[in-house]
Amino acid sequence: xxxxxxxxxxxxxxxxxxxxxxxxxxxxxxxxxxxxxxxxxxxxxxxxxxxxxxxxxxxxxxxxxxxxxxxxxxxxxxxxxxxxxxxxxxxxxxxxxxxxxxxxxxxxxxxxxxxxxxxxxxxxxxxxxxxxxxxxxxxxxxxxxxxxxxxxxxxxxxxxxxxxxxxxxxxxxxxxxxxxxxxxxxxxxxxxxxxxxxxxxxxxxxxxxxxxxxxxxxxxxxxxxxxxxxxxxxxxxxxxxxxxxxxxxxxxxxxxxxxxxxxxxxxxxxxxxxxxxxxxxxxxxxxxxxxxxxxxxxxxxxxxxxxxxxxxxxxxxxxxxxxxxxxxxxxxxxxxxxxxxxxxxxxxxxxxxxxxxxxxxxxxxxxxxxxxxxxxxxxxxxxxxxxxxxxxxxxxxxxxxxxxxxxxxxxxxxxxxxxxxxxxxxxxxxxxxxxxxxxxxxxxxxxxxxxxxxxxxxxxxxxxxxxxxxxxxxxxxxxxxxxxxxxxxxxxxxxxxxxxxxxxxxxxxxxxxxxxxxxxxxxxxxxxxxxxxxxxxxxxxxxxxx
Numbered sequence: 395x396x397x398x399x400x401x402x403x404x405x406x407x408x409x410x411x412x413x414x415x416x417x418x419x420x421x422x423x424x425x426x427x428x429x430x431x432x433x434x435x436x437x438x439x440x441x442x443x444x445x446x447x448x449x450x451x452x453x454x455x456x457x458x459x460x461x462x463x464x465x466x467x468x469x470x471x472x473x474x475x476x477x478x479x480x481x482x483x484x485x486x487x488x489x490x491x492x493x494x495x496x497x498x499x500x501x502x503x504x505x506x507x508x509x510x511x512x513x514x515x516x517x518x519x520x521x522x523x524x525x526x527x528x529x530x531x532x533x534x535x536x537x538x539x540x541x542x543x544x545x546x547x548x549x550x551x552x553x554x555x556x557x558x559x560x561x562x563x564x565x566x567x568x569x570x571x572x573x574x575x576x577x578x579x580x581x582x583x584x585x586x587x588x589x590x591x592x593x594x595x596x597x598x599x600x601x602x603x604x605x606x607x608x609x610x611x612x613x614x615x616x617x618x619x620x621x622x623x624x625x626x627x628x629x630x631x632x633x634x635x636x637x638x639x640x641x642x643x644x645x646x647x648x649x650x651x652x653x654x655x656x657x658x659x660x661x662x663x664x665x666x667x668x669x670x671x672x673x674x675x676x677x678x679x680x681x682x683x684x685x686x687x688x689x690x691x692x693x694x695x696x697x698x699x700x701x702x703x704x705x706x707x708x709x710x711x712x713x714x715x716x717x718x719x720x721x722x723x724x725x726x727x728x729x730x731x732x733x734x735x736x737x738x739x740x741x742x743x744x745x746x747x748x749x750x751x752x753x754x755x756x757x758x759x760x761x762x763x764x765x766x767x768x769x770x771x772x773x774x775x776x777x778x779x780x781x782x783x784x785x786x787x788x789x790x791x792x793x794x795x796x797x798x799x800x801x802x803x804x805x806x807x808x809x810x811x812x813x814x815x816x817x818x819x820x821x822x823x824x825x826x827x828x829x830x831x832x833x834x835x836x837x838x839x840x841x842x843x844x845x846x847x848x849x850x851x852x853x854x855x856x857x858x859x860x861x862x863x864x865x866x867x868x869x870x871x872x873x874x875x876x877x878x879x880x881x882x883x884x885x886x887x888x889x890x891x892x893x894x895x896x897x898x899x900x901x902x903x904x905x906x907x908x909x910x911x912x913x914x915x916x917x918x919x920x921x922x923x924x925x926x927x928x929x930x931x932x933x934x935x936x937x938x939x940x
Contacts, residue, residue, distance in 0.1 A: 509691030525552025592652030689775025770884025
């Protein structure tokens with residue numbers, strides 16, 4: 395089977411741009427370029443042959459709730475069985491619990507291929523991977539022994555139960571409570587919303603990770619603990635939890651987004667009392683990276699559809715792919731998708747350097763990149779999906795082509811796992827301002843040393859100084875400019891990745907040149923926006939209530 399363009403790009407990125415072979419060799423567990431190519435090629439085959447064929451029919455059938463029961467598209471039962479048997483769930487999971495122990499960068503590549511193939515299905519395995527990471531770091535040895543083998547195979551999926559009706563992004567406002575039962579167990583009472591794959595019948599059991607408060611917990615985020623509850627208890631009886639309904643959504647129709655009701659559900663604490671958010675947020679780097687990769691995946695799917703349509707659609711005596719404006723749109727889609735793909739791999743490689751080499755500088759770099767990858771890549775996924783519809787013309791607005799579904803599915807990624815506005819504020823306040831811009835200056839020094847990017851890096855250095863000065867003087871004004879600042883970072887770093895790809899593979903040079911000429915100026919525009927707003931605006935606040 396011929397590999398997809400996405401798989402070829404991922405292999406290039408892993409082996410020659412972020413140098414995963416060198417990283418793993420330094421860690422004492424060498425993974426050669428041929429090994430990486432073989433793994434990615436097999437993942438591409440699985441995603442193409444098993445996940446992708448039914449993505450549109452699953453969307454049409456959708457998930458449903460009736461009489462307390464959640465059903466997902468019928469094909470997903472076979473898909474889940476194939477996923478479990480394939481072993482892909484454990485590709486980066488600990489070997490001690492049945493995983494393959496491969497670098498997170500490999501999982502990131504699998505994530506993109508699978509998200510492009512069927513985003514709605516793959517949301518379940520993404521959350522399971524997060525549960526594996528959390529339990530591996532914070533679970534007791536007994537909890538790991540009982541739960542991780544099932545999660546690593548995928549036999550038990552994992553969920554994240556954070557959000558409540560009154561507590562969206564403000565997790566400090568959650569009310570779900572955990573009452574001690576006196577035997578190391580707790581009874582969970584409360585309601586959670588937007589729980590992805592919270593209930594379904596494709597597996598025998600589900601492990602729910604839940605944020606809740608102990609009876610004596612203080613108010614706010616310091617009073618939140620993390621708990622784990624099985625859908626089915628060890629004695630085979632159902633736990634006291636259930637789905638109270640599923641959401642009717644714009645996209646990802648086949649993924650059940652559940653209201654979960656905990657009515658005295660038996661649970662165990664994971665980690666320390668009052669440290670639940672710390673444990674949950676330890677998963678967030680990987681979770682937010684995964685959401686950014688979903689944006690890349692939807693862009694890749696949109697590009698695949700648009701290229702195929704543009705080659706066979708003839709207007710004016712030639713395929714529309716040869717019409718200048720369609721060619722321009724296709725090149726934008728290609729350049730943006732490749733930039734996001736490589737930027738996500740750069741972040742994943744930083745995560746691996748931190749975990750495998752205990753490199754603290756890599757941890758700092760990762761913290762800086764994560765909000766950019768999550769936000770910029772997910773927003774660009776929406777942009778590319780919209781361009782894909784435009785390439786199709788009127789047929790793009792018709793569901794049969796699939797182009798509309800890609801846009802519908804992509805639109806959630808800028809919202810969940812922390813909205814992109816929150817990501818931008820996180821970048822400015824918690825990452826850039828934390829060390830007075832030192833980490834960002836170091837990153838931009840690397841960008842400036844890359845051919846063709848010195849001017850862009852200098853502009854972004856100036857914008858960084860402006861943002862730091864404004865944050866110190868008027869936090870509200872600075873945070874109103876946080877999104878333009880993150881966007882400037884994303885467009886600049888996207889160019890950095892493409893120039894590096896062109897240096898590694900000269901056949902990517904034309905696409906890199908297109909990006910620098912046609913897309914990198916968007917970073918300049920965002921920097922100019924920051925300068926103009928800084929010169930003329932003290933603050934942006936909501937109008938006072940009448």
